[in-house]
Amino acid sequence: MLNKIDNWIDQTLKNYSDQAVSCEKFCSQFNGFYQADFLSNSYYVAIDQLPKPDFPELRQAGFGSFIDMDLEGITYKNTYFIKKGYEGDIALHFHELVHVLQWKNLGAVPFIQRYMEEILRFGYQNAPLEKMAYDLQDHFSMKKEPLSVLNYVQNKI
Numbered sequence: 001m002l003n004k005i006d007n008w009i010d011q012t013l014k015n016y017s018d019q020a021v022s023c024e025k026f027c028s029q030f031n032g033f034y035q036a037d038f039l040s041n042s043y044y045v046a047i048d049q050l051p052k053p054d055f056p057e058l059r060q061a062g063f064g065s066f067i068d069m070d071l072e073g074i075t076y077k078n079t080y081f082i083k084k085g086y087e088g089d090i091a092l093h094f095h096e097l098v099h100v101l102q103w104k105n106l107g108a109v110p111f112i113q114r115y116m117e118e119i120l121r122f123g124y125q126n127a128p129l130e131k132m133a134y135d136l137q138d139h140f141s142m143k144k145e146p147l148s149v150l151n152y153v154q155n156k157i
Contacts, residue, residue: 001057002109008053009076009108016045020079023097029090032146034097042100043079044093050074050081066119075099077108094140098133101153132156 020043027036052074054067072089073082073096080096082089103111118127125131136149 001055001061002112004055004057005053005112006108008055012051013076013079016047016051016079016081019045019047021045023093026090026093026097030094030097030140033094033140033149035148035150038101038150039097041078042097044096045079045081046084046087047081048084050083061116062120063116066124069124075103077103091137091141095133095137098136098149098153099129101150102129102132102157105153105157 022040023042023044024036024040026034027039030039050071050073052067058064058067071083072086073080073092075081075096078100080100082092082096086092106114115127115129118129122128132153136152139147
């Protein structure tokens with residue numbers, strides 16, 4: 001199933017590649033948190049409905065509530081999707097970029113496997129990869145001293 005999800009992700013990214021916007025536009029806002037080269041190789045797509053793999057096997061495995069969850073954003077590899085209307089939510093961009101780094105550090109299939117295991121074991125809100133992204137988002141939102149998100153993710157993952 002992991003490879004099926006990975007293939008679905010690759011096709012989804014290909015389908016929306018012409019709508020992807022580079023995150024290099026956030027260089028000044030995220031200075032000290034994210035490196036410019038990372039931002040220039042990360043993308044987002046504003047979309048009406050977030051794409052999620054809705055396979056019967058995923059629902060049977062207990063992911064129905066996650067598939068049906070109303071999220072503002074979701075990340076696949078170096079691209080994240082956000083609902084239209086949230087393009088100006090800088091904290092949401094920050095959060096999703098944490099996930100881009102997690103994908104980059106773990107690799108696609110290991111990320112998918114770990115994320116799925118964490119969702120089943122801890123639930124969405126308490127899944128360690130999500131908690132890391134929310135904690136870093138809070139750090140940023142509270143205007144605390146910048147820290148290298150890359151180093152943080154590498155050390156904590």
